[in-house]
Amino acid sequence: TVASLHTDDSLKAIDASHHLHPFTNTHALNAKGARVITRAQGVYLWDSEGHKILDGMAGLWCVNMGYGRKELINAAHQQLEVLPFYNTFFQTSHEPVIKLAQAIAEITPADLNHVFFANSGSEAVDTLIRLVRHYWSLEGKPSKNIIIARENAYHGSTIAGSSLGGMSGMHKQGGPWVPNIERIRQPYYYGEADNQEQSPEAFGLACARALEDKILEVGAENVAAFIGEPVQGAGGVIVPPNTYWPEIQRICKKYDILLASDEVICGFGRTGYWFGCENFGFTPDIMTMAKGLSSGYMPISAVAINDRITSTLLAHDDDFNHGFTYSGHPVAAAVALANIRLMQQENIVNHVHSDTAPYFQQRIREALKDHPLVGHIEGVGLLAGIALVQDKSTRTLYPDNIDIGLVCRDHCFENGLIMRAVGSRMVLSPPLVITHDQIDELCEKARLCFDLTL
Numbered sequence: 138t139v140a141s142l143h144t145d146d147s148l149k150a151i152d153a154s155h156h157l158h159p160f161t162n163t164h165a166l167n168a169k170g171a172r173v174i175t176r177a178q179g180v181y182l183w184d185s186e187g188h189k190i191l192d193g194m195a196g197l198w199c200v201n202m203g204y205g206r207k208e209l210i211n212a213a214h215q216q217l218e219v220l221p222f223y224n225t226f227f228q229t230s231h232e233p234v235i236k237l238a239q240a241i242a243e244i245t246p247a248d249l250n251h252v253f254f255a256n257s258g259s260e261a262v263d264t265l266i267r268l269v270r271h272y273w274s275l276e277g278k279p280s281k282n283i284i285i286a287r288e289n290a291y292h293g294s295t296i297a298g299s300s301l302g303g304m305s306g307m308h309k310q311g312g313p314w315v316p317n318i319e320r321i322r323q324p325y326y327y328g329e330a331d332n333q334e335q336s337p338e339a340f341g342l343a344c345a346r347a348l349e350d351k352i353l354e355v356g357a358e359n360v361a362a363f364i365g366e367p368v369q370g371a372g373g374v375i376v377p378p379n380t381y382w383p384e385i386q387r388i389c390k391k392y393d394i395l396l397a398s399d400e401v402i403c404g405f406g407r408t409g410y411w412f413g414c415e416n417f418g419f420t421p422d423i424m425t426m427a428k429g430l431s432s433g434y435m436p437i438s439a440v441a442i443n444d445r446i447t448s449t450l451l452a453h454d455d456d457f458n459h460g461f462t463y464s465g466h467p468v469a470a471a472v473a474l475a476n477i478r479l480m481q482q483e484n485i486v487n488h489v490h491s492d493t494a495p496y497f498q499q500r501i502r503e504a505l506k507d508h509p510l511v512g513h514i515e516g517v518g519l520l521a522g523i524a525l526v527q528d529k530s531t532r533t534l535y536p537d538n539i540d541i542g543l544v545c546r547d548h549c550f551e552n553g554l555i556m557r558a559v560g561s562r563m564v565l566s567p568p569l570v571i572t573h574d575q576i577d578e579l580c581e582k583a584r585l586c587f588d589l590t591l
């Protein structure tokens with residue numbers, strides 16, 4: 138293998154010479170070299186120097202069923218032998234994609250009964266943008282094409298996905314952006330409640346009503362959809378107050394605006410339900426999913442649409458002019474199907490809901506809540522976001538010249554724990570199969586690394 142032909146240092150040097158990493162300061166990375174990950178099992182990774190690392194991020198919020206699952210490996214292998222590729226464009230289909238569409242229709246809530254496939258969360262989001270605009274056009278209301286999203290939302294890295302998202306760092310590079318996108322504030326109580334006397338419930342309602350204000354500002358006749366992640370993941374694990382989503386749903390209904398849930402992180406058990414919308418009490422018209430769909434074993438994503446959207450599409454004798462060569466790739470579909478079956482066999486969503494998540498949420502608070510660096514901990518299911526502050530009592534953040542999140546992340550990395558930094562927030566999203574003992578280990582390591590960060 139490549140790894141056996143090269144020493145660790147020479148691999149790092151080749152990486153630095155030829156590999157441009159995503160979302161990375163390459164200048165800083167090349168000064169030390171990338172850590173080369175060589176294998177993984179369960180919730181652990183190993184690097185080329187033999188270090189064992191607890192993966193507190195499930196890869197990138199995706200390896201939900203853990204590493205080394207034979208059921209998923211065998212599904213890929215068998216499908217590669219039988220039919221490694223065929224397209225789903227030209228009047229053809231195949232068994233893995235047919236069964237996967239049915240399985241997704243069964244596990245998604247309400248009447249989300251039709252599924253369109255893509256390869257990444259970003260492509261699913263691009264598909265969603267085209268679909269909702271196309272829908273209103275078919276309905277004879279082409280002016281309804283504005284999509285409302287939120288500040289600090291992450292909806293992917295394509296030009297359309299990053300236009301929709303509210304990541305200012307992305308907006309500074311590579312524009313111009315997709316037009317007819319509007320944004321409203323995020324429901325981030327700890328960081329953005331104007332008045333600390335206000336209850337989280339009142340704050341949640343106020344944030345949802347920002348949607349109504351925006352609709353009235355631009356005109357409901359011009360708005361196609363509202364999109365949000367049930368819990369903002371890449372924005373730092375921002376858990377909205379319980380009042381937020383039901384009010385968003387009420388407003389969307391009132392103004393006849395489609396409600397879109399971006400479930401790329403929250404889907405597939407992450408919050409203790411199959412989909413995050415079920416946790417927060419709303420039913421979307423359209424939802425995107427990726428990551429946990431295949432536990433990250435193959436790149437695959439999907440958009441599920443309800444009967445309302447489907448019936449309008451089907452009522453018109455016309456092509457939907459959109460798709461990807463690998464839409465419904467048979468190997469990716471076979472792995473995703475095997476992943477859903479494995480989740481069902483192991484009853485993992487219920488297990489997370491009733492056992493792992495309560496334990497994780499309790500232990501992470503016990504380990505870190507009193508730590509001088511920790512201003513606040515929020516989380517749901519197997520997601521946690523931890524706000525780092527210089528002064529707990531005043532919630533003062535570290536000055537801009539101290540990137541405290543990266544300092545903490547690096548201590549974790551050096552001490553055998555993957556935790557991600559999002560600005561001054563540390564986030565966790567471990568595999569759903571993590572055990573109590575492994576949660577204890579994660580919490581102990583996190584405490585040690587927070588101590589080292591001080």
Ligand code: PLP
Pocket residue numbers: 256257258259260262291292293294366370371399400401402427428
């Ligand atoms: N949407 C959400 C909510 C995400 O969290 C992500 C990725 O983290 C995406 C979309 C984009 O997915 P991908 O990186 O697979 O393109």
